[in-house]
Amino acid sequence: MGHSGVARESVPEIRVTDAEFERFRDYFYRKTGIRFEDSKRYFVDKRLIQRMRQVGHEGFREYFAFVRFQASGKEFQELVNLMTVNETYFFREEYQLKCMVNALMGEVLHHKRSGETVRIWSVPCSTGEEPYSIALYLLEFWDRIDEVDVEIVASDIDTQALEKARAGVFSRRSVSHLPPWILKKYFEPLAGGYHRLCDDLRASVDFRRVNLCDPRDTRGMRDFDVIFCRNLLIYFDEASQRRAAETLYDALNPGGFVLLGHSESMSRITSLFKVRRFEDAIVYQKPL
Amino acid sequence: MGLVKRAEHRAAPSRPHIRKYGRDLQGLLAQLHDDQAKARRWAARDLAAHTEAVSALCERLQVEPDPTVREAIFGSLLTIGTEAVAEGLIPLLRGEDAGLRNGAVEILQQLPDAVGHRIAALLADSDPDVRIFAVDILQDLAHPDAPAWMLAVVEADEHVNVVTTAIDRLAEVGTPEMVPAIQAVKDRFPNEPFVGFAVDTALKRILGNG
Structure with missing residues (x-):
């Protein structure tokens, strides 16, 4: 019991709620013109959580504020890089x-x-x-x-x-x-x-x-x-x-x-x- | 002949047009008033390299009838991006031309350093429309004080449209600590049914249950 509790605390779970997903989706659309359908939810959540972990934010709210108001816009660009799909090959179409x-x-x-x-x-x-x-x-x-x-x-x-x-x-x-x-x-x-x-x-x-x-x-x-x-x-x-x-x-x-x-x-x-x-x-x- | 190499691109950008006019500052400023929209548009674009052209560009915006030239002027002002640009664009917020106002808001949103220290004055303007445009600027201004400025509007502005605009913007960036202030707006404007809707919508977003 104690052991599993320690394990949970040491790796806090990060979740993106429905409302947070909506917030992010609206913002990302406004900035890039790219809109994620509900079917992309897993794809988006996974990448958001990945970035939160990498930059040391444990919750969506503080991470989102960081993205929104960072003067350099670097973190937003990181998200764009992660969210855009790059499937391509030579002589396609x-x-x-x-x-x-x-x-x-x-x-x-x-x-x-x-x-x-x-x-x-x-x-x-x-x-x-x-x-x-x-x-x-x-x-x-x-x-x-x-x-x-x-x-x-x-x-x-x-x-x-x-x-x-x-x-x-x-x-x-x-x-x-x-x-x-x-x-x-x-x-x-x-x-x-x-x-x-x-x-x-x-x-x-x-x-x-x-x-x-x-x-x-x-x-x-x-x-x-x-x-x-x-x-x-x-x-x-x-x-x-x-x-x-x-x-x-x-x-x-x-x-x-x-x-x-x-x-x-x-x-x-x-x-x-x-x-x-x-x-x-x-x-x-x-x-x- | 063949494929042009990258180094050649830089050495000789592919614009083989023969220039009809001089492309120095004075020549470009003159062409900003050319009869041909295309000439004005190219002048506006090239003036992006001249910080001294800000006032001329802003003045031209107010009389320029061609939307493609306006677009070029806004683009150049954004490229220049100095304090003078903010100073030149802010008066457009008081104009009747919605296209110019929206264009000005879009550019000002991208200039946090030049706009940040002007926000307090804009939010205190006697014209509620100007205050709404100031809130619109805050929506996309990459400035750490933007949420606090919007919260101050929610708490203190006396015009319902200004306050509901700020609430709408806070739905995106608001935090739970702001909830009491947003909730209190319902009591400040008890006879405005739209306020209740705006507050509830924002709170759902902020608290994550909507």
Whole structure:
């Protein structure tokens, strides 16, 4: 009896009540535009409790006050890093990459002056698989890559994901959809089934920390011709989707394209964009 | 040709447009009044690099008809983020334009150092609308005194809308120690049915039983 009591006291149980979950959910939504459904409760609680333990808070209330009023905002960023899902792999939704090289790049060039750089933004880029896939696809499957400068900017809200992206080391699962010859040509095998992307390709993507819902971050994101924004808006509610859509609109040159995830539709969010149906994919275009 | 490398990005940011105007401070300030909204917008954006431009940006906000230019001005003011920005934006809280007021609140929320020492004056303003906007600023101000300021509003402000706004905000950050003060609001405004609802809702959140 005494022994078990001591054991309980030495490792205090931390719980997040329903009301505390609601508080956190509302706050997190207000700050990021990401809303957790009730089905995500376990996922959210687990991560909140993990952070409380790490920073030495035994209750939600004091921890939440710490998050809310910390001037640096570092702890909130830690939570964002933990709460955002980073599942991705090379050549995911490859039909859109095909569309990029088969149709979009040609249209983009048609409206550019000779020698002008084409700019592509991958958001959210997570651990880098998407922007590197774009780079690989352009190098291997776009026959005009030697004639044109292409700049690839990749951003994510998660600074840890960005560090991994810059490091360019990927698991076996992450590269499993790549053709073996591409794997051989651009990656160096490492122990444990990992693969390191070659330096040249890693240097071809400019990774930046950007919160799509924060105007301070997005105001510098301009003059893009193609934006990959896949499987992000689906986590936003209507108001946040509209704001994000306007941000993407502002970031594009006239005639520029946005590619969303397969389950997402810009038409349900805003009428700012024109729907374009290409052979490989449906894409949204900022009017010329 | 090919993929541009990161170092090249930094050395030569890809903006191949040929600049029509000078991009120095005087040129940008002049373009802030250009006939073309696009020129004004880019001027507003580039003025983010000039702390001296705060008053010009704030003045332009009050007459700027294009929402995309306003957005750029707010963005630049936030980037600059000085005391002068807070000083320039606070008068907008008294304006009739809801878009400008909301924009000002959003920027001020992000400037705890510049705004913190101005909060007491805002919360003591004779205009209850200004006091409500001050509470709105507190909602997202990363300042350790924010809950105490909101509690003081709950305890002392005489306008029911100001008090219920503060109660609503305290529902997120309030603590059990604040419960008596929040509960007492019902007695201060016995003829306002909404007060009871606001208090009960906040208490449920704070006490964790709702």
